[in-house]
Amino acid sequence: MDSWIEVSEKSLEQAIELAAEQLGVDADDLDYEVVEESSKGLFGLGQNRVKLRARVRPCCMEPKPTEIDYTNETAGAEASIADTQAVSEAVMSILQQIMDAAGFDASPRIVSESSEEVQVSIEGDSEDIGKLIGRRGQTLDALQYLVGITANKKSGTRVRVLIDAGGYRARHQAALEQKAREIAEQVKLTGQEAVFEPQSARDRRIVHLALADDPDVYTYSEGEGDERHVVISPKH
Structure with a gap:
């Protein structure tokens, strides 16, 4: 997983969040570099865009088996x-x-x-x-x-x-996982997709992981920037 990806967003923070979500890691686990940063055009028209290259830090990836040099271990x-x-x-x-x-x-x-x-x-x-x-x-x-x-x-x-x-993070994660499971049950009963409110990359990842092993539903993210959210969909 040493390959780089390219993402583009309205701000550096949003671009980092998007890259982290696509690579399935926290933002702190990324190596990234800004490729292009554009500002609004003539008369202030257009949008600010930031394009960056990102990858998972080598230290955060699953290490490949290697021979152990016990002389340098200590x-x-x-x-x-x-x-x-x-x-x-x-x-x-x-x-x-x-x-x-x-x-x-x-x-x-x-x-x-x-x-x-x-x-x-x-x-x-x-x-x-x-x-x-x-x-x-x-x-x-x-x-x-x-x-x-x-x-x-x-x-x-x-x-x-x-x-x-x-103790906020543990409480928040437990509440979010419970909400994800409850919404998943509604999706199973109605056969209709359900949409979460816009969330941070960290919260979207919690929802994805909470339902990853559910055989009857799947999740995906859609939207851009601050409006990016998780959708829970039934498996037909």
Whole structure:
């Protein structure tokens, strides 16, 4: 899966989301480069478009079987641990600065660390946590994206950063999976397609995976940009 794909959208963020959905990974797992960025034409007519090339990061793909060099095994593990710790320290520092600057009564803590990802949870005042999460988790997603990029750039590594606040992500995923199953049952009864509201690439992926093994329905995404959504359709 080392091949590149090309996508085009109205903004860089939307193009990244589309590429992530097509490749079946999170945006943090992408390598990408902007191929073309066009602005509105004469008299402000036309649309802004961003075209980019993207692929799954080699470190996030299933590794091919190779012979193990046991002489370098310990050194590699130590380097990996050092990289992860560097990212964790950067993430904690950045998040705490943001909490302090915003005047939030909240603090981050490391939940887990590995050579591939760092998971962080933010706990604190419920009102402040709600502001961090934002509408449909959009603020939390933006925070995770920016902190991940900044921490990796600061530490010179490539580790995925996952940020939760007040246990929102687990609750949201469970609720979304339940809603997907309920709508799927309606589709089976009526034989008619059902359309979800527009969602982020992350939420669309949750719906796709929740119904991936259902023998009676299938899912696909349609629409562009902020209007992209999941459709649940019966298998005839």
